[in-house]
Amino acid sequence: MLAHERISAAIRAANDDGRTALVPFITAGYPEPGAFINTLTAIAEVGDVVEIGIPFSDPMADGMTIQRSSFVALQKGVSLKWIFDELDNAGGTIDAPLVMMSYLNPLLAFGFDRLAERALATGVCGFIVPDLPFEESNELRAALDQQGLGLIQLVTPATPNGRLKKLCAASRGFVYAVTITGITGGDTGLPDDLANYLDMVVAASELPVCAGFGIREAGDVTNVGKHADGAIVGSALVEVLEQNGDPAAYLVSLRK
Amino acid sequence: MKSLLQADEAQALLDASIRGELPDERGRFGPFGGRYVPETLVPAFERLEAGVREYLHDAGFQQDLQRELREWVGRPTALTYAPRLSEKWGTEVWLKREDLAHTGAHKINNAIGQALLAKRLGAQRVIAETGAGQHGVASAAACARVGLPCCVYMGTVDMERQAPNVVRMERLGAEVVAVESGDKTLRAAIDEAMRKWVTDPSGIYYLLGSAVGAHPYPYLVRELQSVIGKEARQQMIDQAGGLPDVAFACVGGGSNSIGLFYPLLGDDIELIGVEAGGTGDGLGQNAATLATGTPGVLQGSYTIILQDDDGQVQETHSISAGLDYSGVGPEHALLQATGRVTYISASDDEALAALAELCEAEGILTALETAHAYAAAREWSKDNPGKRILIGNSGRGDKDMPTLTQYPPRIRTDARA
Numbered sequence: 164m165l166a167h168e169r170i171s172a173a174i175r176a177a178n179d180d181g182r183t184a185l186v187p188f189i190t191a192g193y194p195e196p197g198a199f200i201n202t203l204t205a206i207a208e209v210g211d212v213v214e215i216g217i218p219f220s221d222p223m224a225d226g227m228t229i230q231r232s233s234f235v236a237l238q239k240g241v242s243l244k245w246i247f248d249e250l251d252n253a254g255g256t257i258d259a260p261l262v263m264m265s266y267l268n269p270l271l272a273f274g275f276d277r278l279a280e281r282a283l284a285t286g287v288c289g290f291i292v293p294d295l296p297f298e299e300s301n302e303l304r305a306a307l308d309q310q311g312l313g314l315i316q317l318v319t320p321a322t323p324n325g326r327l328k329k330l331c332a333a334s335r336g337f338v339y340a341v342t343i344t345g346i347t348g349g350d351t352g353l354p355d356d357l358a359n360y361l362d363m364v365v366a367a368s369e370l371p372v373c374a375g376f377g378i379r380e381a382g383d384v385t386n387v388g389k390h391a392d393g394a395i396v397g398s399a400l401v402e403v404l405e406q407n408g409d410p411a412a413y414l415v416s417l418r419k
Numbered sequence: 420m421k422s423l424l425q426a427d428e429a430q431a432l433l434d435a436s437i438r439g440e441l442p443d444e445r446g447r448f449g450p451f452g453g454r455y456v457p458e459t460l461v462p463a464f465e466r467l468e469a470g471v472r473e474y475l476h477d478a479g480f481q482q483d484l485q486r487e488l489r490e491w492v493g494r495p496t497a498l499t500y501a502p503r504l505s506e507k508w509g510t511e512v513w514l515k516r517e518d519l520a521h522t523g524a525h526k527i528n529n530a531i532g533q534a535l536l537a538k539r540l541g542a543q544r545v546i547a548e549t550g551a552g553q554h555g556v557a558s559a560a561a562c563a564r565v566g567l568p569c570c571v572y573m574g575t576v577d578m579e580r581q582a583p584n585v586v587r588m589e590r591l592g593a594e595v596v597a598v599e600s601g602d603k604t605l606r607a608a609i610d611e612a613m614r615k616w617v618t619d620p621s622g623i624y625y626l627l628g629s630a631v632g633a634h635p636y637p638y639l640v641r642e643l644q645s646v647i648g649k650e651a652r653q654q655m656i657d658q659a660g661g662l663p664d665v666a667f668a669c670v671g672g673g674s675n676s677i678g679l680f681y682p683l684l685g686d687d688i689e690l691i692g693v694e695a696g697g698t699g700d701g702l703g704q705n706a707a708t709l710a711t712g713t714p715g716v717l718q719g720s721y722t723i724i725l726q727d728d729d730g731q732v733q734e735t736h737s738i739s740a741g742l743d744y745s746g747v748g749p750e751h752a753l754l755q756a757t758g759r760v761t762y763i764s765a766s767d768d769e770a771l772a773a774l775a776e777l778c779e780a781e782g783i784l785t786a787l788e789t790a791h792a793y794a795a796a797r798e799w800s801k802d803n804p805g806k807r808i809l810i811g812n813s814g815r816g817d818k819d820m821p822t823l824t825q826y827p828p829r830i831r832t833d834a835r836a
């Protein structure tokens with residue numbers, strides 16, 4: 164099985180179990196770098212696929228929560244190289260497929276070929292790059308393809324229909340359906356016409372579709388799960404970490 | 420970085436640039452530029468690009484724009500001979516007076532052009548970022564002129580040092596949003612404006628203030644600012660009797676400099692861009708992006724940026740808010756790589772001294788940004804006596820009072836000594 168196929172398989176397996184796949188996101192090394200692997204392991208036991216956020220100095224698609232967590236992580240010395248080293252040290256104890264969410268520049272600085280090699284070696288199966296639209300993605304896609312890794316495409320309510328089909332066809336692992344026109348961590352809640360939108364994305368995609376942005380409560384997961392295959396939980400989980408809460412217990416509560 | 424392009428490739432790109440063929444279809448200036456934006460904004464950028472193609476060179480739009488530039492902005496701006504500065508420096512110094520344009524800087528050329536475009540595109544409201552506040556004031560004024568609401572994002576560090584401009588923006592009817600995130604200067608203001616734009620990509624028009632960002636902004640801003648170089652070129656011929664040997668402009672994001680340089684690229688004129696040297700060479704002490712940066716993606720464009728080995732963008736320092744930025748427009752990255760334009764820097768202290776000298780010699784209080792160009796021109800004069808110099812006087816210094824009051828003018832004590 165190629166690495167990106169592990170992602171789709173994990174989501175399908177949850178669905179086969181009668182569950183909406185749960186995809187938790189954390190900012191790597193937040194709030195304490197020393198707790199990174201423990202936190203990751205704990206949420207990977209509840210989540211079906213786990214997203215690791217690579218902190219960046221200019222998170223232009225993120226709201227205050229993820230801005231703050233990125234800033235703290237950077238101040239405490241978290242870098243992509245450090246994250247890979249930590250994953251190496253964890254030595255394959257994490258079963259859930261991992262996905263890295265990173266702005267482009269840290270990946271460029273690391274070098275695409277080296278990135279793909281290290282990702283494959285550390286259990287990272289795919290990448291989400293919020294400032295890399297499809298049109299600019301050939302080089303990264305080629306490097307990831309070499310190792311069987313996926314470049315997961317985002318689609319949004321602003322994406323026109325023709326483009327939606329193109330993005331779904333290009334995606335690997337799953338299709339990331341952004342629920343709102345906005346940044347992460349908004350407090351507007353899920354939009355009213357969510358169902359139609361998600362149905363449209365699902366119809367356009369052969370891959371599983373996971374919905375993200377604005378998912379905070381068990382009810383949100385249930386709502387999203389009626390139309391999509393998975394629910395991505397980011398800012399709300401980072402807030403739990405911010406308040407020194409128990410991330411795994413919070414994720415379990417979303418399944419209620 | 421200097422070896423980014425082979426020599427023949429560099430020459431071919433420069434020729435293409437002079438023929439007006441750049442950016443290419445994908446918004447590239449050679450390897451630089453492009454469009455690195457969140458998916459939510461892709462349709463908005465496609466609409467903007469189509470709008471630029473449809474309107475920018477359309478006769479009706481140009482008629483409106485030219486009328487506004489003439490009757491509201493006050494163009495053409497003067498070309499001023501600087502006799503006392505010339506005598507001091509031993510060169511022949513000419514100033515292209517963008518400080519005389521409405522609202523006091525070149526920023527208005529771009530703001531009125533884009534405001535007219537926003538109107539054509541049916542935008543409901545305009546957002547803008549600002550560093551020195553000049554682009555914010557220009558946007559506020561231009562939006563008032565065309566009848567669109569305007570909201571300006573500004574870092575809190577800049578709101579303090581450019582306080583007069585905050586009041587001006589508010590008087591002109593704009594809402595000023597204080598940006599507390601990131602470095603609290605221009606870069607954070609751009610990030611915040613992008614975040615706002617993502618919430619309503621079809622209703623909002625983002626009026627970007629420099630030749631930076633994703634395609635088509637670097638192209639659009641260059642086209643609107645090229646009026647500076649076109650006018651200056653003709654005025655030099657008419658008033659000075661010929662083209663200059665060298666032209667200087669300060670470089671923040673790079674809009675006044677590309678506006679001055681672009682129409683001169685094909686001429687035998689040395690072109691020198693001057694960045695902020697701040698307080699020293701160390702990382703974080705300056706904003707000399709082209710002089711010390713490396714290629715990377717920042718705020719939508721592949722260009723030269725100030726970053727560490729992990730690709731994290733570095734904070735900058737400059738006494739002038741308008742130059743205090745970790746990136747630079749992608750066309751400048753190409754012009755540097757081709758060797759056509761030289762980029763150097765001037766320090767905070769050199770800029771302050773140049774500002775004082777210009778006040779005394781010619782009765783012109785220039786902006787702190789602009790003062791960097793004077794500092795570099797003054798140094799250059801030492802090795803090039805008798806040459807003819809053109810300086811892009813990008814704006815006036817009234818906005819810099821909060822900073823300037825911290826540096827008591829030398830002239831007062833000297834005169835009474």
Ligand SMILES: Cc1ncc(COP(=O)(O)O)c(C=O)c1O
Binds near residue numbers: 525551552629740814
């Ligand atoms: C007077 C003046 N000159 C220069 C600049 C620098 O910007 P740019 O490099 O885009 O011309 C600014 C920016 O605010 C400015 O106000």
